[in-house]
Amino acid sequence: MHTLHSSAEIAEALDYYGAYLHSENGVDWSSISLFSLNKFVSDTLPYFQEIITQPLYPSKEIQTYKQQGKQRLSVNLTKVDYLARINFSETLFGKNHPYGRVTKPEDYDLLDTDLLKEYHEKKYKNGLKAVIVSGLADEKLIHKIIDTIDKMGLKNGDLPSIELEPYLPAKKFIEKDDAIQSAIRIGRRLFTRHHPDFIAFSVLNTILGGYFGSRLMANIREDKGYTYGIGSGLVSNNDDGYFFITTEVGTDVREAAVNEIYHEINRLRTEDINNEELTLVKNHLTGAFQRSIDGPFALAEKQKMLLLNNLEINYLNEYLGKIKAITPQKLREVANHYLNNIDLCEIIVGK
Numbered sequence: 001m002h003t004l005h006s007s008a009e010i011a012e013a014l015d016y017y018g019a020y021l022h023s024e025n026g027v028d029w030s031s032i033s034l035f036s037l038n039k040f041v042s043d044t045l046p047y048f049q050e051i052i053t054q055p056l057y058p059s060k061e062i063q064t065y066k067q068q069g070k071q072r073l074s075v076n077l078t079k080v081d082y083l084a085r086i087n088f089s090e091t092l093f094g095k096n097h098p099y100g101r102v103t104k105p106e107d108y109d110l111l112d113t114d115l116l117k118e119y120h121e122k123k124y125k126n127g128l129k130a131v132i133v134s135g136l137a138d139e140k141l142i143h144k145i146i147d148t149i150d151k152m153g154l155k156n157g158d159l160p161s162i163e164l165e166p167y168l169p170a171k172k173f174i175e176k177d178d179a180i181q182s183a184i185r186i187g188r189r190l191f192t193r194h195h196p197d198f199i200a201f202s203v204l205n206t207i208l209g210g211y212f213g214s215r216l217m218a219n220i221r222e223d224k225g226y227t228y229g230i231g232s233g234l235v236s237n238n239d240d241g242y243f244f245i246t247t248e249v250g251t252d253v254r255e256a257a258v259n260e261i262y263h264e265i266n267r268l269r270t271e272d273i274n275n276e277e278l279t280l281v282k283n284h285l286t287g288a289f290q291r292s293i294d295g296p297f298a299l300a301e302k303q304k305m306l307l308l309n310n311l312e313i314n315y316l317n318e319y320l321g322k323i324k325a326i327t328p329q330k331l332r333e334v335a336n337h338y339l340n341n342i343d344l345c346e347i348i349v350g351k
Helices: 007-016 038-053 059-076 080-093 105-109 113-124 139-152 198-210 215-223 251-270 275-292 296-308 314-325 328-338
Strands: 020-025 030-035 171-175 181-189 230-236 241-250 345-350
Touching: 007 020, 007 038, 030 038, 038 139, 059 105, 059 113, 080 171, 080 181, 080 241, 080 345, 181 251, 198 215, 198 230, 198 241, 198 251, 198 275, 198 314, 198 328, 215 230, 215 241, 215 251, 241 251, 251 328, 251 345, 275 296, 275 314, 275 328, 296 314
Parallel strands: 171 345
Antiparallel strands: 020 030, 181 241, 181 345, 230 241
């Protein structure tokens, strides 16, 4: 049996071969990626295999991680935008669901080598969802990768079904005496990518606050000067999704900014979007989609999105056609269905 390597030794070896690792952690799935030149894959794959199958989790490194994690959390808890974000998630999904659960300082104290190894065994070695290979790989290289993955002995896994609490919109003001600015989060629980209105709402979100030329930016940043930046987003998780608007403003213009946000929301519900603006947004989304599939790494990310969301390739094939078919009337209908003020959560942190 070969000698296991420390994290520093693995990092040094991968750096020598011009390779690197990237890990990504979300509320549903985690992923680890190896980027390597084809000619060095045989040299770099063993390190990748070791990380997945024989992690060390040394106590000294865990202790350092715990100290740094607590320090980062302590700093974040002084920031109004962080407080608004975690309170928003907790309000949407409840503190007992993974989507709404908030990390506390004492959570770091629970971490130790045995716990991490147990979790790794259960969730990484026995929770495999997919393996994606992207790039100019010949048949020999593909077989090498497949053979290595097979030897890891990984088992397929899927997410457990966790019941969501009923959605109850709420409005909260969290006072922070030393705040220079107020953080604003407005939004609601919505749906996943499987929902028939997901793409239409994506267009609506882009118009409202999803790109630099959005209505929220034009009004609250460019016209009123209340903030440096404001935006909105639509998030799809495995079990549910949500829509949010986020910004930070001076405490003296907080109320005015909130009023303008609702003004722009209500415009979407009461006025048809003109064809010029809609065409601009459709072109923006078309260009963004084309950029998102440009190159092997981008294609791999798209494939990962499909697999993790249990979607077929037709989702991508039909995307642009569905964007093109969206009408002003459809967008107004979607806005009236999902953006009623009484259905929106509002979290404000500041003074």
